[in-house]
Amino acid sequence: MISETIDGKIAKEGLREKKQRETKLRIAETGLKLFCANGYEGTTLDSIAEEAGISRRTFFSYFKSKEEILLTCQAGAWDAMRADLLTVSPDEAPLDAVRKTLVNHVSRYESDQMMAIDRVMRASETLMARKQAAYAMQEEAFYNTLCEVWRQPKRRPALRIVAMVSIGAMRLALEAWGKQSGERAVVEFLEDAFANLKAEI
Incomplete structure (x- = not known):
């Protein structure tokens, strides 16, 4: 992977x-x-x-540094997700499209490998700070991608919210998954996060 x-x-x-x-x-x-x-x-x-x-x-x-190895791996995964999101139909609800895209990609990853990388990231304050900053960048990138699929200007405020809550759901799912001992796959936490989100809307 x-x-x-x-x-x-x-x-x-x-x-x-x-x-x-x-x-x-x-x-x-x-x-x-x-x-x-x-x-x-x-x-x-x-x-x-x-x-x-x-x-x-x-x-x-x-690579510019050893830190960039981890960050490049993560950035590449986000790029692949956004590329797939560009192929969805604009007739689909944006939040549903993002959920399916994220779940589809996350389900491909090996839990053992992801857990190991997550432990490495969590052990370094520098890497954790960069990881948090990366979430903000991905939120902006997801918003821009959504605007390419759903082009109506009047939808942009709602698309901004979709990008925010989707990255938030991913972030919370990864944090919850990282705190357990591998009993559940990361995709299960992601599906739970989106289910909880939909239930409260």
């Missing part, structure tokens, strides 16, 4: 592009493996490069 989170849907690519994608994926997978084994703070950029079989200089050709 890391390949999807980094690159989204893989378009037709040449040999050079394929090699670059595979190298970036290898670096990301290596970084995540070391983060989970040694902790984020205990993993150096040099150790990632060495384990991935690349030079320090090559690392910086793909």
Whole structure:
């Protein structure tokens, strides 16, 4: 699933592009493996490069920092969700469309891998601060995506609310899921969050 989170849907690519994608994926997978084994703070950029079989200089050709490995993985997942949202029918209710899109994507992820990444994020105050800031950016990005599907200007205030509550539901679902010991899949928490939201509207 890391390949999807980094690159989204893989378009037709040449040999050079394929090699670059595979190298970036290898670096990301290596970084995540070391983060989970040694902790984020205990993993150096040099150790990632060495384990991935690349030079320090090559690392910086793909990522600006070790922090960017985690953030790029997450950003790629959001990009894939928004791309799918653009394909929904404008005849569908926006909140229902967003719920189905998020549930569809989240259900694809391996819980063990997501739990490990979540633990790494929670163990670092720096990463947690960046994660919270990323939610605000994704809310704005989701709003812009919704406006591309439902184009009537008069609907924009409502679409802003849909974006806010949808990202809020995702955020609460991930937080609740991260506090348990893996008994339930993350998608179950997401479905519960949207069900509770719909019940109160």
